[in-house]
Amino acid sequence: MKVLEKEGKKVILLGNEAVVRGALESGVTFVSTYPGTPASEIGDTFFQISKNFGIYFEYSTNEKVALEAAAGAALSGLKALVAFKNFGLNVASDSLFPLPYLGVKNLVIVVSDDVNCWSSAQSEQDSRLYSYIANIPMLEPSDPQECKDLTKLAFEISEKFEIPVLLRLTTRVSHTRGLVKLGKIIEGIKKGVFKKDKQKFFNLLPNILKMHEKVLEKMEKIKEFSEKSKANFVLKGKGDFGIIASGVSFNYLMEAMSDLKIKFPVLKLGITNPLPENKIKIFIKGLKKLLILEELEPILEERVKAIAKDCNPRIKIYGKDVVPRVGEINEEIVISAIEKIAGIKFKLNHASLEVYKKRYKEVEIPKRPPLMCAGCPHRATFFATKRAMKELGIEVACGGDIGCYMLGVYPPLEVEDFLVSMGAGEGIIHGISKSTKQKAIAFIGDSTFFHAGIPALINMVFNKSNTLVIILDNRYTSMTGHQPHPGTGITGFGEETKAIKIEDLVKACGIENVKVIDPFNVNEMVLAIKEFLMKDGVCVIIAKRECQLMAVRRKKKEGLKIPKFEVDQSKCNKCGFCLNEFACPAIYEENGEYKINPEVCTGCAVCFQICPVKAIRVRE
């Protein structure tokens, strides 16, 4: 594995893998995570290597638990790393805020923001604000080499100042591959001791306010460190127009200056909290114009403006007036911002290229959104739900949740009415059910159910909801790469463990109407949904069927035959129901005939069951 190559070698690593290497070079021995794109590969890499290295690794039930577990390890003297995506930090935030007060050291929290919502995000969140409101130092790498270097620096700061440190990535940093020069892997402490310390851990009045003061004092000291750190550096340039950049924006700036054959003075910030105020003051002193390059919110911009007020009040500072606050930035945006500020038009954007840009917008290219796979059990469940609602002739409010099954919002299924956050489908559907006379269904995946669905389900029982909850149990955290969850029966160490049965959990909440159904049995599923929609109280259907991607992989490994289906053209009446209503990617139309691609078909047999004229049969 590249991430384990020898010291001194230069290898190509993914940003996320470089974080792993940085942690290994810091002597990490405890890692926890909940999978979430764009941070998933950090956990997945540890999943592959931890056992051989004697590093403890776990997929936790959710991000809050993951952070707490890592904090427990750090309080026991181990070096701990926890990683999750932006929304994971929201879940973990309740436990995040007190950690600096406790003086937790040797704890690095990696959060990856998804600017542009590439990874199924429900909002474009800028997690940097957490760093400022929780008083936790923050480092922001620009490329894989810095991912490694700044992970090490984060551990160094955490140990030296006895405070957790946030390492903030974005999709384009996490998912960029680039050269990384490797250092030495350090063997860390594997078993520590938790030392009781009443003074240190007693975070109640009156102690708590003193602890708060101490955190602020620490941040002042880290500011001095930030002033001297090489992670914040100046690139000399010509003129009185300077640029401050951090994270991925720095890369676009460097490319832009190279293409434009121009060198502006640049201050690159790797430590963005605490900001090196003096370094910024010195940098902007002689400048007349300053551009702040950052994605999403004007966080650096506002802080630098406040700093400039004292030392250079006449400087004109540009930021979100020339760089969009929505979506990613790129080299084109940086060049156009520089053009606007400098009042010049660079030759690069010559008129002829504008012709292409205009023409491209005119070309009609059908979209190809991600799809539920051929034979996906979720598609079968959604199809059955739609049919049940149709047969009952009622409109049902349907709450969606986070996982592959959110693809059920796309046509032609279009079953889910909204997506908010992990577990919110149940929570919101309960509110709708309580406030209307409408029937209501909440869809939730297995991993999401363990993550955040249990309190919401208990709330439904507690507060006498009339709702149907359909738990889509495909045995893994499939969307992010089939990581195991509490129902799978395998730990992050790859060891066997107790598989928690969702049906037992649901019954223990006092729910009596519970059915476990294989979604590939279409009629049984339709009947159960109809029956439960007519009942009062909370009903639960567990649509249980292994993710088809994993099932096919497993069957191939075991040498089992996967049946294929085909359309009997002599029986087919060309109604198109299979394609237009079920929309399995294996089904296609060619010259008016509906066909099944045997290379794509995975033999789920659902189309066979739903064809109105029974024209689908097993391929011999």
Added chain:
Amino acid sequence: MKKLNEFNIVIAGIGGQGVLTLAFILAEAALKQGYDVKTSELHGLAQRGGAVSSHVRFGKKIYSSLVMECEANLIIGLERLETLRACYYSSKENGTAIVFDTFSVVPILVSVFKEKYPSLEETEKILKEFSNKVYPLEATEIAKKEIGNGIYSNILLLGYAFGLGLIPLERKNLEEAIREVIPEKYLNENLKAFDLGIRKAKSS
């Protein structure tokens, strides 16, 4: 070979076609040739049968992993419609070459909504507005016929692009990269596909 300041490649296809594999191979080959290199990719849900593209940039010093609009030197398209989508990165002024598989997968929504999927002739006509160097190849068909599986079309196309002189890297570096990236089990077929692609280019 003279060292280039930068070379920009966009690989476009559908999740599962081996877009990322091509990106890895090109990146490792560029590293072997002494270049700095960056690639960009998207993971997670985006890969479930959806449109996928990866950028590979190499040169003396590379900061950004993204190719700018109109600035690609080479586009490798593993599917017809996705090649069309990638012409965003193409322009005649920058001499973009487009090597693509004529193979097509009609998106399900095209069928459901009766949208128009462009024909091969239409696709080529549009691509030629963006590039003077358009090279279609029935890569999936050839791979099926001559190697036994269409899945090798990505490496076949890589060989084709190399054979046409469109990749400024040495053959031995590309082959070594293939050996590193492709699992042992599938290596022979992939090396065969690469060689077949080169031969197709020489005979075209």
